[in-house]
Amino acid sequence: MNHADRQQEIERTMRRAPVIPVVVIEDARAAVPMARALVAGGVPAIEVTLRTAAALEAVRAIAAEVEGAVVGVGTVLSEADLRAAYEAGARFAVSPGATSRLLDAASDIPLPLLPGAATASEAMALLERGYRYLKFFPAVPAGGAKLLAAWAGPLPQLRFCPTGGISAATAGDFLALPNVLCVGGSWLTPADKLAAGDWAGIEALARAAARLGA
Template sequence: MNNETLKQQNITEIDRICSLSPVIPVLTFNTLDEVLPIAEALVKGGLPVLEVTLRTDIALQAIKLIADSLPNAQVGAGTVLNPKQYDAACEAGATFIVTPGSTTELLEHALTHKVPLLPGIQTISELMHAYALGYKRFKFFPAEVSGGVNALKAFAGPIGDVRFCPTGGIRLETAADYLNLNNVMCVGGSWLTPQALINQQDWQAIQQIARDTVFQLRPHQNI
């Protein structure tokens, strides 16, 4: 498969994944016992796309557990910082990779993989750099402190054929403002799994948060 084909495949696959849900829950797991109950609650609540951050020692095990146990879920790896982590996440079963920022090394490495990359950008210069390599789908991070909705509106002027998954500081109350933009595919959010509910092992409550989120942001979707 040549480089141009992989570039187009990256775009097509990211579009498919992001079309499945208005919100991608951003998850940081501390124990393996909580992985499947949380993931199952979110998927049952109508959010089948999950991003597991590589911020804890069990993250790769969590990705493998979800990939092996929940065939209806799309599990991605987030906070990927280098090619070694990229490869390890793919081996664990990740179906997409998310980075907080972009390096030339990571961007070029991803173009050798069938598992697509959603690279993180914050500025128009970072966007232009990745765009020159063939990327047209991005994570905008950290969204709220980097200009939020107004920044994404401004990006649409000079580069109109890119789309974003903004993440960072977004709440249910502000998610719709992003989703109403033509260049936004979905948003990433961490509000769906409050630590208090995890401590109480109240998985039903987390499922209800997911349901309420989908109903508010995509009311015509059947859950």
């Protein structure tokens, strides 16, 4: 898979639903029923963050057992993270920022990367490397929908998945922008519902999120 193919795959992933759930999972046994609830709710692309020891096991389980799920790995910081995500069966990777070393590794590992940017200079640097699909992070602290709207004029080639501080109530402000394909949000898989095994509740949140783009 060359860079152009990886970019196309990232675009397809971003267009699957208005929201990509950003999941912090403490117990890998919750991964499969959680992912099935999200897929049933119309939200198939799932970002499992590398913030817990259970993350890669959760990715392996979702990749192997959940039909219709497109599982990715978030909080990718290094070549080792990127390679571990690929070997676990992830379909995409997401990073909060982008370093030259990480981007060099992404050129060698056949896993589509959604790299993060918080400033126009960072976005321009990624554009120079051939990235047209970016994560805008941290979205709300970095300037929110108003900043992304301002970028649409001088950076029309770029499309974003803003993540960080976005809620169900504010997602629509971002999704209305011409340069936003989806948003990332943690509200679909709250810790209390994961801990309680409230899969029906997570499916309901996913259904509501899937309607945001309508």
